[in-house]
Amino acid sequence: MTPASPTVANVDVQLALSLYQQMVLIRRFEESAIELFAKGMITGSTHPCIGQEAIPVGVCSALEPSDFILATYRGHGAALAKGSDPARLMAELLTRSTGCCRGRGGSMHVCDAQKGVLGTNAIVAGHIPMAGGAALASKLRGTREVTVCFFGDGAACEGETFETLNMAALWKLPLLFVCENNGYAISVTVSQSQSTPDIADRARGFEIPSWIVDGNDPLAVRDAALQALTHMRSGGGPAFLECKTVRWERHSAFSSGKYANPEEAQRWKTVDPIPRLAAALRDAGIGDAELEARTTAAASGVVEAVRFALDSPQPAAESVFDGIFAEGD
């Protein structure tokens, strides 16, 4: 079933345009990362979130700057949507010394503490309890900010996810679980891995309010996130969003194999969040020139980011021992 098209009737058109531009930025950023990987400029691998841009963009548009996010190795979009500088992020993907993590983390471990990005993580579900602890810190301090934890359908099966759902519900923590259900854990499909049709069913078992949304519609994601945040900021405890999306690309640029039949891959194009939002914006009276200008601005930002990264040096070999431990107390 093709979901209903997004409509911008109920939101500020300028906001919708901004979401559009962010999605294009993330798309171009990830396409550039794949190109750079193919040229041997990115070591190891890189895990693009192409096709899934609507989720981080929709969720982060509902957040305040003081809120925190933690995400997965497929988390470049989340970091960008939370406000990370594309240049320093791209430099990190290329492990340059100007990267946000000084070139130590690479594609899967990025962090931007000043923007509230408390890290992306390469252990499936490893960041989920940490997100719980970050939310507990807010609760102990009595402060307003919330923590958002992005994770995939694969992580939904890990024990730490259940442990954290339990603790977050028990302690009524301001923690938003955002499941990016893209249908695959490397090659294993959700039909092979999930015992119930919806991952959000897990939240119900812990009496955590949940929403299932079209994860390819940033406005729908934003709307659900705003409802969840209202619940959380009023002291209601955690909330859970399951965002149904698709993974267009292979698991990672390094991975082999094809996971979808051609008809399925063709269907994905019909739910691509970028043209869908463009169509909605046109319906709301935005002209092609404005959309083109937004696309150009996003694309040139990525070109600049790539140039900055390529112009930056790799960390010096003798720095390899630096920073194992923090100084002072």
Next chain:
Amino acid sequence: MSQAIGEALREEMRRQPELTLLGQDIGSYGGTFGVYRGLFDEFGSERVRDGPLCESATVGFGIGLAIRGVRCVVEIEFIDFATLALDQIVNQAAKIHYFYGGQLTVPLVVRTPIVSRIGMGPQHAQSLEAWFMHIPGLKVAIPSNGYDAKGLLKTALRDNNPVVFIENVSLYNSKAEVPEEEYFIPFGASRKLREGSDVTLVAISGTVPDALAAASLLAGEGISVEVVDPRTLAPLDTAGIADSLRKTHRMVITHDAYRTCGVAAEIAQRMMESAFDYLDAPITRVTGLDVPIPSGPLHRSVVPDRDKIASAIRSLVN
């Protein structure tokens, strides 16, 4: 020793208003081994926080607090259960500061007891300290008496890095002079528990009382044993231990942990690298046996004791 650990926690909780303890049975129950007695009454359920039995998420929550600047102590009730939290300790806590380029710090202490000497069976008896010493990014303390335990824990609670703090339950009731005034023991400084000239006996955690007893026994036989406790394994006081070896020219290392890839192997290799020319004999290990540790009295044949240590030293010296 358990009281000294509780005092260190109490002092630092009074000084650091956000310092939070997470674990199971640490609240009004006072801890499985009574270490937390009185803390719940003084600091309440928010800061002395009992939670569900899930080691992995409990450590993960501790890391999450720590990266937000809330210093945290997580207890894992037996070190054997650290197996359930290894991802959080090894892949997360140890690496976060490094791979995020120093943006986040992890002021976290994971306290965990070894229960190697009371025969609780193979899943409640292991000495797994070498696992943590193996991981860059972790500090590892393993005190053998109340004085050291308090001073080391105070230091750990002022450190901005993850510390695995390992306590042997067999030492909890041991007595030591603990000063009234505040003191700190730096990591990476071994302690000479007994002066000697014929052999250096490096003893770790629960083996220390037996090591001292063996040294006393051998003194009556005319063998002078210097007993050195590393106190921390990461960092390890390689230079201090080597200094002792340069004086005595012989070394025996003892610990309860399994022999293969145990801490003794690492210390012996470091001595070869730093003081090989001073060795008059090969370095000897008196360790736990490479077997699952059985329940009941049979467990005593697995761990070192005074006589096994003394026997190894006699063979080395004579």
